[in-house]
Amino acid sequence: MPTAIEEEVQQLPKLSNEEIARYSRHLILPEVGMEGQQKLKAAKVLCVGTGGLGAPLALYLTAAGVGTIGLIDFDVVDESNLQRQIIHSQSTVGMLKVDSAERMLKGLNKNVKVVKHNTMLTSANALEIFKDYDVIADGTDNFQTRYLVNDACVLTGKPNAYGSIFRFEGQASVFATEEGPCYRCLYPEPPPPGLVPSCAEGGVLGILPGLVGVIQATEVIKLILGIGEPLVGRLLLVDALGMNFRTLKLRKNPNCPACGTHEIKELIDYDQFCGIEKPTSVGPLEVSRDKAVADAAVVDGIPQISVEELKKKLDAKADIFVLDVREPHEYPIANLGAPLIPVGTIESRIGEIAGHKNDEVIVHCRSGARSQKAALALKAAGFTNVHNLTGGILAWAEKIDPSMPKY
Amino acid sequence: MNIHIPTPLRTYTAGAETVSVPGATVAEVFSNLTTEYPELKQQLFSNDGKLRSFVNVYLNDEDLRYLPEKEATTVAQADELTIIPSIAGGADRMAECVCCSCCSLL
Numbered sequence: 001m002p003t004a005i006e007e008e009v010q011q012l013p014k015l016s017n018e019e020i021a022r023y024s025r026h027l028i029l030p031e032v033g034m035e036g037q038q039k040l041k042a043a044k045v046l047c048v049g050t051g052g053l054g055a056p057l058a059l060y061l062t063a064a065g066v067g068t069i070g071l072i073d074f075d076v077v078d079e080s081n082l083q084r085q086i087i088h089s090q091s092t093v094g095m096l097k098v099d100s101a102e103r104m105l106k107g108l109n110k111n112v113k114v115v116k117h118n119t120m121l122t123s124a125n126a127l128e129i130f131k132d133y134d135v136i137a138d139g140t141d142n143f144q145t146r147y148l149v150n151d152a153c154v155l156t157g158k159p160n161a162y163g164s165i166f167r168f169e170g171q172a173s174v175f176a177t178e179e180g181p182c183y184r185c186l187y188p189e190p191p192p193p194g195l196v197p198s199c200a201e202g203g204v205l206g207i208l209p210g211l212v213g214v215i216q217a218t219e220v221i222k223l224i225l226g227i228g229e230p231l232v233g234r235l236l237l238v239d240a241l242g243m244n245f246r247t248l249k250l251r252k253n254p255n256c257p258a259c260g261t262h263e264i265k266e267l268i269d270y271d272q273f274c275g276i277e278k279p280t281s282v283g284p285l286e287v288s289r290d291k292a293v294a295d296a297a298v299v300d301g302i303p304q305i306s307v308e309e310l311k312k313k314l315d316a317k318a319d320i321f322v323l324d325v326r327e328p329h330e331y332p333i334a335n336l337g338a339p340l341i342p343v344g345t346i347e348s349r350i351g352e353i354a355g356h357k358n359d360e361v362i363v364h365c366r367s368g369a370r371s372q373k374a375a376l377a378l379k380a381a382g383f384t385n386v387h388n389l390t391g392g393i394l395a396w397a398e399k400i401d402p403s404m405p406k407y
Numbered sequence: 408m409n410i411h412i413p414t415p416l417r418t419y420t421a422g423a424e425t426v427s428v429p430g431a432t433v434a435e436v437f438s439n440l441t442t443e444y445p446e447l448k449q450q451l452f453s454n455d456g457k458l459r460s461f462v463n464v465y466l467n468d469e470d471l472r473y474l475p476e477k478e479a480t481t482v483a484q485a486d487e488l489t490i491i492p493s494i495a496g497g498a499d500r501m502a503e504c505v506c507c508s509c510c511s512l513l
Binding site for chain 2: 142167171187189235239249
């Protein structure tokens with residue numbers, strides 16, 4: 001396995017005595033040794049995202065002595081990140097993630113150079129950012145960026161140490177090496193948004209990104225050192241509940257538009273490719289979409305109602321029917337006392353609420369997205385007066401009942 | 408034979424991680440699977456009966472797309488089918504799954 005480092009071996013940077021002492025447990029490993037440690041020092045690794053996967057990844061790469069760590073993130077640290085994003089801490093809540101991460105990395109290893117890219121990775125900036133790095137580690141959280149990172153890696157010829165997680169499951173691989181397959185060989189097309197109704201199954205076991213992020217870091221180190229068998233042409237499946245690890249063979253697809261036929265010669269519009277509405281200049285995608293829902297009085301034929309209006313109606317004991325469409329496990333966290341029918345089961349359980357067909361129905365969820373979907377289903381089933389609660393129970397906690405927890 | 412069901416699709420198999428379904432070929436196994444769990448059909452197959460392009464199916468550790476006989480491949484009781492989901496989670500917002508791009512909106 002050739003090393004991912006471009007520099008000639010004789011030009012590798014020297015280690016100071018302090019570095020030799022620090023990395024002694026590497027230096028006495030014959031597979032790393034002096035030259036390997038120098039390769040690590042010469043290496044430049046870009047961590048795309050400093051969240052669940054990026055946190056352990058960047059920490060271990062820093063500890064291992066990777067010379068330059070690039071961090072790309074546009075977000076700020078939120079307290080709810082700390083359940084898994086161990087690169088941030090209580091004292092950096094509210095800070096830019098790249099600043100918070102830099103503080104932790106510098107605290108761990110003063111020798112590392114941290115390059116901060118406080119921006120969203122886009123088709124306009126990806127190639128320019130990637131070209132300065134040897135290895136890219138993809139720890140993002142959406143399909144658009146996955147395809148963007150993949151295509152930019154193929155176009156710039158940089159290997160992609162890939163990791164992905166969902167609830168209790170993880171995946172890892174190394175994509176876009178010269179001889180191996182790329183992400184598009186595995187997933188030629190993204191799944192269409194909204195195919196499966198049960199999107200309420202989000203969430204992730206906090207330690208799982210630790211597990212998968214460290215696997216990514218391992219692959220990055222192997223690529224830099226040119227040792228072992230990296231996950232090229234293999235997909236590692238991690239099942240944390242069963243604690244099973246399996247690898248499946250991945251093949252390079254000769255017809256892959258990215259790495260096979262090379263018909264993708266430049267980066268495309270990945271939101272469009274994934275069937276997602278374009279983000280606006282307001283900020284990240286979900287902010288702009290949330291806002292669009294919140295601002296309009298009627299969305300897709302469903303009138304939107306504010307928490308203030310709902311409060312008035314409840315206080316006036318108006319004849320309304322409030323329906324909660326979240327999942328049962330969310331109910332004990334916070335609720336408005338409304339009957340619960342999860343959005344995924346609403347079509348099959350519509351008979352239970354058929355008596356409210358001509359009542360004023362107000363549907364709510366956590367933040368207003370699932371309830372909009374449910375409202376549309378109710379309308380399609382013949383309900384005549386269905387409203388969606390803007391901002392969901394989070395808005396209620398924010399504006400009406402500050403004692404209610406937000407999750 | 409056993410079929411491994413990924414987390415996002417377990418809603419449709421009453422939470423089961425592995426389901427055991429009879430059949431002599433991959434196609435037969437899938438047909439029996441979707442008879443037993445009808446809601447899986449729409450998730451795995453398009454209206455013209457083809458496996459959806461973003462659904463990856465592995466027979467043991469081989470991609471079905473690269474087996475010469477594809478769905479017509481014969482299977483033994485000891486073989487295993489694995490459905491590989493597209494998952495994209497990793498950073499800050501709620502992880503996205505095969506099901507949606509709206510998890511981040513929850």
